Amino acid sequence: MSDISQKAAIGQAIQERNDLLAEKHEREIECRGERSQAVQDILDDFAQWEQRLQRSMTQARTCPTQDQVSLTETLDEISAQMPVGEKLLAQNQGALPKYEVKRLQNSLRERAFEFTALQDDLQPKQKFGFKGRKSKKTDKDLSLSTVVPPPVHGPAQNADKIASAHNGYTLANQSDVTLRIVGSEIQDQDVLFQDLVRCRITLTGNPSTVHMTNLVDCTILAGPVSTSAFIDNSRDCRFVLACQQLRTHSTTHSHFYIHVTSKAIIEDCSDLKFAPYALKYPGMAEDFERTGLDWSVNNWNRVDDFNWLASDQASPHWSVLAEPQDFSIDGLKN
Missing domain, CATH: 2.160.20.70 (Pectate Lyase C-like)
Structure with missing residues (x-):
């Protein structure tokens, strides 16, 4: 291993250790009930967003499949709700402990995959493409x-x-x-x-x-x-x-x-x-x-x-x- 690689490996190990110590310290503070009110407010807002999203997903699952109008409206509502949690985390991640940021990031990914599966089950999309067109299209605006x-x-x-x-x-x-x-x-x-x-x-x-x-x-x-x-x-x-x-x-x-x-x-x-x-x-x-x-x-x-x-x-x-x-x-x- 070269000197540069060794230094990089040592630096990475030190950073990982510091991150673990910082996370341990943050969790100790939380266990002592010393979490700041600002952090708690952010986590509460995120939890409320997840609850609203889950209610909408439950509503979609119970919607009669023959009522495509209501089903589409519900799925569109969920689609509009999805970026809200992402925006909440993006705006506040600097104020959150690292382990909470990771937890919320994982939660966002899980909700996205859950929504994907929900759409696949309730309203699978038919796939289309351009037919009979040349692939070369230049200097032309398309809608x-x-x-x-x-x-x-x-x-x-x-x-x-x-x-x-x-x-x-x-x-x-x-x-x-x-x-x-x-x-x-x-x-x-x-x-x-x-x-x-x-x-x-x-x-x-x-x-x-x-x-x-x-x-x-x-x-x-x-x-x-x-x-x-x-x-x-x-x-x-x-x-x-x-x-x-x-x-x-x-x-x-x-x-x-x-x-x-x-x-x-x-x-x-x-x-x-x-x-x-x-x-x-x-x-x-x-x-x-x-x-x-x-x-x-x-x-x-x-x-x-x-x-x-x-x-x-x-x-x-x-x-x-x-x-x-x-x-x-x-x-x-x-």
Whole structure:
């Protein structure tokens, strides 16, 4: 083992020990009844959100299957409730003990999978795709409302579950597409981009969340997202995003221009470069105001690498972009 590897291993071991000691101390404080009222209020709010979500899921399970209108309304209500817990954690995780953050993160994942299974059982989606069209589509605007999910393929983790659970707008299995999405099409909706190659996507307005899976050599220019953006199994891409929290998994050789009020989280990633948000378009200020994102707070260079725990050394998996560029709504500005 090289000296650098030994130092990294020692640093990681020290960090893990410190984390365990801190968690033990936090639990001792809790056992003594010394948990702060602020922390307790956050946990109570999260518990209330889970209770409301579980009641809605129970209502969906007891809804007569022949009453598709009521069932769809209930599932849409659950879909709208899902980002609330995520937003609550993103806004308050800095005030919570680490073990509570992990517990709430696990709870969010469990609720998401539970909702996925619920939709699969009660309202499985028929899969569609483009037929009789050439894959080459350039300099042409497409309406996202006409694009519905095709069969899912690719190695991304949970991609099939994400697609089957998706109630919002989807673009999938496309190459060489230039797409502009206006705010009215995705307002407060969940947006999914999946299995795209050499595509350029521009979206303005306020989507609730944006999921991007299996993207290759794509450029995504996005106005402010109300909660979080998720990227999985992508490479050689340019992401221009504004959101509360950014989570990136299994992604390589990509540039990020971001405005993040919480933090960016990466896992199983390499050669990622970060720069401040660099998109300009008419009406952007109004979009930011509607989401409630604080324009004055941007933690673009606070990247939390789950695969690098050495506190005394910078992660080798990401760096600051040396020569960032500006983007406009019509493309890259020279």
